[in-house]
Amino acid sequence: MLPPTSSNRKRTAMTILLHQYDSSPFSEKVRVCLGIKQLAWAAVDQPVIMPKPDLLALTGAYRRIPVMQIGADIYCDSVLIVRELERRFPSPSLFPTGSTGLDQALAQWTDRSFFQAAVGVIFGGLGDKVDPAFRADREKLSGAPFNPEAMAAAVPYMAAQLRSHAALVSDQLADGRAFLTGDRPGLADANAFYNLWFVRSFHAPAADAFLDLPGLAAWYDRVVAIGHGDRGAATREDAIAAVRDATPAPASVDPADQALAGRNVTVAATDYGRDPVAGRLVGSSPHHWSIAREDDRAGSVVVHLPRLGFALTPAH
DSSP, rough: OBBOHHHHHHHHHTTTEEEEOTTTTHHHHHHHHHHHHHHHHEEOOOOOOSSOHHHHHHHHOOOSEEEEEEEEEEEESHHHHHHHHHHHHOOOOOOOTTTTEEEEEEHIIIIIIIIHHHHHHHHHHHGGGGGGHHHHHHHHHHSSSSHHHHHTTTTTHHHHHHHHHHHHHHHHHTTTBBBBBBBBHHHHHHHHHHHHHHHHHOOOOGGGGGTTTTTHHHHHHHHHHHHSSEEEEEEEEHHHHHHOOOOOOOOOOGGGGGGTOOOOOEEEESSSOOHHHHHHEEEEETTEEEEEEEEEEEEEEEEESSSSTTTEEEOO
């Protein structure tokens, strides 16, 4: 644990801080990527449900987990987090065969239909054992009812879907390769792994739907063996202090967005957790937006959000 002293605040400002909780499937995706790169990082554990005042002091409104912090730069959404890890720490690469675009595009499968099958199997299997506070929080997050009875009724369908998704992973391993794109692990493995990890960790009987598939169990164990890199811990107070002691990295606006440079905007997810992040547009690329904002506790922060699955609205 890094105690919140002034000497450690400077050190924390230069550390990869991952705002997460251990049961978060999308955090597990990032943790595997940190393991592939063998990076040192510190876990900042956040609550599973709202309120999350220390996280919102950094993001402005974004409440989903994980969030990565490096100094005063805050990266939201696992898709953007792994992109930034590759940019800052290119070796060893998350794309060992050079299939950068396709491997990142896999998240549009694993984070959506594959993930929804895993969620349906887990929570449908748990039924009324789900904590009512968790149910209420996820209803607010998604904007839809959290209906255990309907989820339980859908378990046979979701289990079949889960097996079909897992079978695609098995098919990719059919030639005896160690990892999905060859002999070395990469983002493709982290993307495919975390949903199966989620099921095995939180509703182990449901793993029977896929563990018999050829090559899958051995591949799963190889990904587990990668580990999570050099994991440490930091407090939420450490994280806020790190922002105050740091300056956001320089950013530039993509030519296609020049008309919005410096303007007040909001950026929000389009699927769930739609709370808008408000501030000035100070950076962008075809893959992200960077929003500068001020917080009473944290000071000057730049929040980076992905473009895929998010929408930007200029302030009037």
